[in-house]
Amino acid sequence: MRKVLFLKSSILGGYSQSSHLVDYAVEQWKKSHPNDVITVRDLAVDNLPFLDGELVGMLAPAEGTVLTDRQKSVQATSDALIAQLKDQDVLVLGVAIYNFNISTHLKNYIDLICRAGQTFRYTESGPIGLSGVKEALVLKANGGIYGETHSSIAYLKQVLGFIGIEEINFISAEGMGYGDEVKTKSIADAKAAIDAYLSK
Ligand SMILES: Cc1cc2nc3c(=O)[nH]c(=O)nc-3n(C[C@H](O)[C@H](O)[C@H](O)COP(=O)(O)O)c2cc1C
Incomplete structure (x- = not known):
């Protein structure tokens, strides 16, 4: 049994x-891995808060720092997102490309879950990821045709690797x-690739 979070x-x-x-x-996953525990959330309707000059202070406050009520409230949201993430074995991301990058909503989620001491920490030999998530699957759609070297892929590899996800x-x-x-062929090919991934 594995826990799988779809975003x-x-x-x-x-x-x-x-x-x-x-x-x-999700549909195919449930059929092929009926014992896995699946959670789905939609970041575009979650209405998560965006980091700003006040909220950045809640990410990794020094001991003894007194947080504002707003910082406390958003820190609780961030804590809950991190707890949910750290409880997973696999993270599946639905990724839409807008203006050559991931959506604002996904970037915002990433801003809320990347926290020193919780999902990564720096050591003398560089950063170590602490998310505990073993694997990520990225399901991306874009209007253009960019191939595997697109900056969005490089970015996601970097940030998911940073929080310790080794297989992406x-x-x-x-x-x-x-x-x-x-479009029809590309979606059909992507679905076939999902089937192949799930039959591994
Ligand atoms: C505001 C906006 C900006 C877009 N910018 C790009 C872009 O820079 N490159 C691209 O290949 N497609 C672009 N597209 C097309 C989307 O990538 C395409 O519609 C894709 O299906 C988006 O994923 P989604 O359908 O899951 O939202 C854009 C679409 C929108 C609505």
């Missing part, structure tokens, strides 16, 4: 291709803006 992050609701892939993966798999539905034929 959607598209702003396009029912039109979202990455959320469509997440829904498909990417499945991309590319060319969502290239017309129906390309």
Whole structure:
């Protein structure tokens, strides 16, 4: 039995291709791994707070620091997100590309879960990830066709590696803006790749 957290992050609701892939993966996951415990959340509707000049002070306050009520409240939200993440074996991210990057909502989640002493710590030989999550699967959709060297992939590898996730798999539905034929084939290929991933 493994615990698996699926995070959607598209702003396009029912039109979202990455959320469509997440829904498909959840459905197939339940069929192929019926004992796994699955949690799904949608960061685009979660209404999580964004970091600002006040809230940054709640990330890793020095001992004895007195937090404002707002800092305390957001720290509790961040604590809960981190507790949920650290309880998982696998993280599955639905990733939408907007203006060449991940969505604001996913970046915001990352800003809330990257906390020194909790999901990473620095040592004399560099950072160590503390999330305890073993594996990530990224289900990405983008209008263009960028391949595996896209900056969004490099970024996600870096930040997920930073919190200690060593095995990271990417499945991309590319060319969502290239017309129906390309789009249909790309989604079908992504679903086949999900099936192959789940049959490993
Ligand atoms: C505001 C906005 C910006 C976008 N910018 C890009 C972009 O920079 N590169 C790209 O390949 N596609 C871009 N697209 C297309 C999306 O990547 C495409 O619609 C993809 O399906 C988004 O994932 P989603 O359907 O899960 O939301 C953009 C779409 C929107 C709505």
